Amino acid sequence: MASSRDRQRKLARAKLDRQLARRASAAKRRRQIRAGVGTALILVLVIAGSAWALGAFDHEPDENTAANEVCLWTPQNTAGNSNLKDVGEPATTGLPITGTRPMTIATNQGAPISVELNLASAPCAAASIAHLASQSFYDNTKCHEIMAEGAVRCGDPSGTGLGGPAYSFHDENMPNAPEASPSASPAPDEPPTYPKGTVAMIANPPGANGSQFVIFFKDHTTAEPKFPIIGRVTEGLDVVEKIGALPTVDNGSGEKVKPKDDDVVIQSLTVGEPVLDPASPADPTPSSAASGAPEASTNAS
Structure with missing residues (x-):
């Protein structure tokens, strides 16, 4: 064991x-x-x-375009406004957002008017105008008003001030109100709100931009800016001044703003490809951008 x-x-x-x-x-x-x-x-x-x-x-990232949604296009009621023309809507993504874009306006008043659209401060306006131009929206339309503010109003095929595409978009690059002097007038050294050659949108109702734009043929200063700036004239300002000097008659609503003897006709309006490195800023005056999509309405411009 x-x-x-x-x-x-x-x-x-x-x-x-x-x-x-x-x-x-x-x-x-x-x-x-x-x-x-x-x-x-x-x-x-x-x-x-x-x-x-x-x-x-x-x-290879494309710094000149935005992949995210940049612009909101608000549909307008074409049934309630026969002055509106449906030519579709621009894209909402992939829009150029830097540099400038050339726009050429050929009229019956002389040499073409060249404009630089500012893509950084007004990408939606530039996208809208480029889209409408591609649809020949502006061709053979009249600049129907010579405004008291010192600007020529164009871009409404109906010539009524109520026309435009079947969509609208919000204000961009609305200039700041000028600082007032002790006399309640703009300070003497204050730059004009809209320098001569400024191109801006005009809407009816305000904030519902469509196709209408104005070109200033003289400096304009106002305490209440209402035209969002989209670019500036680079060539042909003398043609704009010539148009601004035309005599006017009553447009049928009590305003003497309609060119008297000669219709001012846009024979063609074209928009070129974006330019990434502009030689000079397209925005003619310091401004602040305003955003917020407008409600759909029966009127667009």
Whole structure:
């Protein structure tokens, strides 16, 4: 019969064997895990390398366009206003938002008028005009009003001041009101709210812009700016001044704003491709942008 000491030795030996077996099994599992992780990492690297070689990570960001929605086009009720013309709506994404865009207005009054549209401060107005121009919306339409503010009003095919496309959009780049002097008049050294050559939108009702715009043929200062600035004339300002000097007659509503003898006709209006690095700012005066989409109405301009 084995002694008590021999039994203790056998039990201790068996315990040691079990511990060694567990340690060997754990070490084997660790080696298998490392091998699996290494294989997976190699596989990921191979896939990533293949994708890189095939150009999956190649991307040239276009800083001149916005992928997110930039503009909101509010539908107008064409059934309630026969002066509105449905030519679809511009895009809402991928619109140029930096630099300038050239616009050329050919009239029956002389050389073409060249305009720089400011994409940074008025991207929606520029997008709208470009869309309408692509649909020949402005061709063979009249500049129906010579305004008391010193601007020529154009862009309404109906010639009523109530016409435009079947959508509207919010104000952009509304200039700040000038600082008043002690006499309640603008300070003498204050720049005009709308310098000569300024191009701006005009809406009826205010804030619901469509197709109508004004071109200032003289400086205009006002305590209540209402025309959001979209650009400036770069060539042909003498033609705008010539139009502004035409005699006017009553337009049928009691205002002597209609050109008397000669209709001012836009023969064509075209918008070119965006220019990323303009030689000079398109915004003729410091201004602040106003936003907020207008409610749909029966009138648009």
